[in-house]
Amino acid sequence: MSKPTLLTRAAEVLRIEAQGLLSVSERLDDNFLRAVELLRRCQGKVVVTGVGKSGLICAKIAATLSSTGTPALFLHSGDALHGDLGMVMAEDVVVAISNSGETDEILKLLPHFKHHGHQLIVITGNPESTLAKAGAVVLDVRVKEACPLGLAPTSSTTAALAMGDALAVVLLEQKGFKETDFALRHPGGMLGRKLLLRVEELMVRGERLPLVSETTKVKEALFEITAKRLGVTGVTNDKRQLVGVLTDGDLRRGLANKVEILSLAANQLMTRNPKTIPADTLASEAVAVMEKYSITSLFVLEPETKTPVGIVHLHDLVKAGL
Numbered sequence: 001m002s003k004p005t006l007l008t009r010a011a012e013v014l015r016i017e018a019q020g021l022l023s024v025s026e027r028l029d030d031n032f033l034r035a036v037e038l039l040r041r042c043q044g045k046v047v048v049t050g051v052g053k054s055g056l057i058c059a060k061i062a063a064t065l066s067s068t069g070t071p072a073l074f075l076h077s078g079d080a081l082h083g084d085l086g087m088v089m090a091e092d093v094v095v096a097i098s099n100s101g102e103t104d105e106i107l108k109l110l111p112h113f114k115h116h117g118h119q120l121i122v123i124t125g126n127p128e129s130t131l132a133k134a135g136a137v138v139l140d141v142r143v144k145e146a147c148p149l150g151l152a153p154t155s156s157t158t159a160a161l162a163m164g165d166a167l168a169v170v171l172l173e174q175k176g177f178k179e180t181d182f183a184l185r186h187p188g189g190m191l192g193r194k195l196l197l198r199v200e201e202l203m204v205r206g207e208r209l210p211l212v213s214e215t216t217k218v219k220e221a222l223f224e225i226t227a228k229r230l231g232v233t234g235v236t237n238d239k240r241q242l243v244g245v246l247t248d249g250d251l252r253r254g255l256a257n258k259v260e261i262l263s264l265a266a267n268q269l270m271t272r273n274p275k276t277i278p279a280d281t282l283a284s285e286a287v288a289v290m291e292k293y294s295i296t297s298l299f300v301l302e303p304e305t306k307t308p309v310g311i312v313h314l315h316d317l318v319k320a321g322l
Contacts (some may be wrong), residue, residue: 020159022141024143038136042092046092047094049310050096055076055077077096085112093120094118095120096121098131101122122137124180143155198279198282210227211234211308214220218269219262234274239305242265242306250269279300284294
């Protein structure tokens, strides 16, 4: 096949799958609302079960539910027949996924689910199937497969996965799930750092904090800027309150204006009313403030006295992966 033909075929696959998702969305009805309510009221966990390609989709749906505030696990239907049914407790809700609705391993589990009174949500491409008839709620994900043979699960797994995402997103909104809740479930990696890391964990403090008084000569302030290696020093009044900052940029602008800056007092050259940030602010918000005002550092003030207790620099935020 030529390259144009290959690209055309690939585009056709994507089009078929996209149209399939649109058709599923257009068939959403009260069954979806009932499924959401069952999951919202679940006192245990959500058990998502299936085999084969559907099993892979089940695992992803269970992971998405768990990370968005609905405890869930994937139960391979075949393994369930050989002991793993012990994972399923009386208060759990079961979600079974099968495109045909006739998957033998799942059907063999139905007597167990019925005996223990489990609410069963079925996601299937065959709403008239044996599995569908056993469900308390049936979500219809009928689509045309993108596979030209109509054999390999393609559009059908995409539709099941998207339905799982729709359930998870609507559920998190129903539960009032917030960014902080999400962060608690993702403590590792960049996502956890972005949502959990706070300014106080990254700020420079103590002897490393660059500070001079407002009457300090610029020459001495320059030594402080150089020694602390942050390109800035805070300027404080006699109450140790921050009244300004003196930066490399201030020095350059002073020199450009041909001012004898070294003999000036810090408060004659400093930038007044500098941007500051509370210590308990998310580090990601500090990055946003720096980007908005095109600055590279923010002083952190003690809330009551307004005295500087730290400084957070863009370099430290970048090193933290933000």
